[in-house]
Amino acid sequence: xxxxIKFKVDFNEIKGKIENLxxxxxxEEVQEDLYFSVPLPKLLRIRHILNLGEVILGYKEIQDEKxxxxxxxxxxxxxxxxxxxxxxxxxxxxxVWVRKHRFVYKLDDVTFELNRVExxxxxxxxxxxGGDVEGAKGKIWKIARKLGLKKADVESRLYQELMxxxxxxxxx
Numbered sequence: 001x002x003x004x005i006k007f008k009v010d011f012n013e014i015k016g017k018i019e020n021l022x023x024x025x026x027x028e029e030v031q032e033d034l035y036f037s038v039p040l041p042k043l044l045r046i047r048h049i050l051n052l053g054e055v056i057l058g059y060k061e062i063q064d065e066k067x068x069x070x071x072x073x074x075x076x077x078x079x080x081x082x083x084x085x086x087x088x089x090x091x092x093x094x095x096v097w098v099r100k101h102r103f104v105y106k107l108d109d110v111t112f113e114l115n116r117v118e119x120x121x122x123x124x125x126x127x128x129x130g131g132d133v134e135g136a137k138g139k140i141w142k143i144a145r146k147l148g149l150k151k152a153d154v155e156s157r158l159y160q161e162l163m164x165x166x167x168x169x170x171x172x
Contacts, residue, residue: 001063001071003069005125009124011114017146018105018147024105024106025104026105028102028104029103031102032047032050033046035160037095043059044059046080046084060073068137095160098118098159102115107143109128110127111125123159127140
């Protein structure tokens with residue numbers, strides 16, 4: 001189980017705080033995520049990590065109302081365009097693109113994904129993988145408080161939802 005809480009942050013300020021905690025930078029990624037139209041609580045996307053040349057097909061199922069608990073399956077695929085074509089031929093329509101520049105940090109069993117999301121702003125996903133959901137959330141909040149983050153900083157909407165809202169707002 002993936003347990004993750006997303007916060008709206010100031011990129012440069014939070015980056016320094018993460019590094020001051022002693023977290024190690026694992027990798028930097030330039031991502032393009034194409035989400036397909038599937039009914040919530042399911043999510044289907046193809047992620048192209050441009051700077052690493054990786055393509056990942058991902059399926060997630062949201063397990064809670066706050067979008068913090070996910071059952072996730074991911075598999076590397078060879079070709080973004082061919083995978084996209086297969087999904088379209090299977091009847092999945094394109095929904096939204098989410099483009100982001102991500103810095104991934106680790107501190108013990110906690111992952112920090114610091115994202116600058118095109119047209120949305122800066123976000124930090126703090127993630128723990130495990131079966132103890134409440135324990136994981138407690139650990140996430142303990143670290144979040146050390147970073148100066150509060151409940152008011154939480155962004156419970158998915159990137160896909162935020163992009164869809166932004167698209168709809170520009171059409172009005």
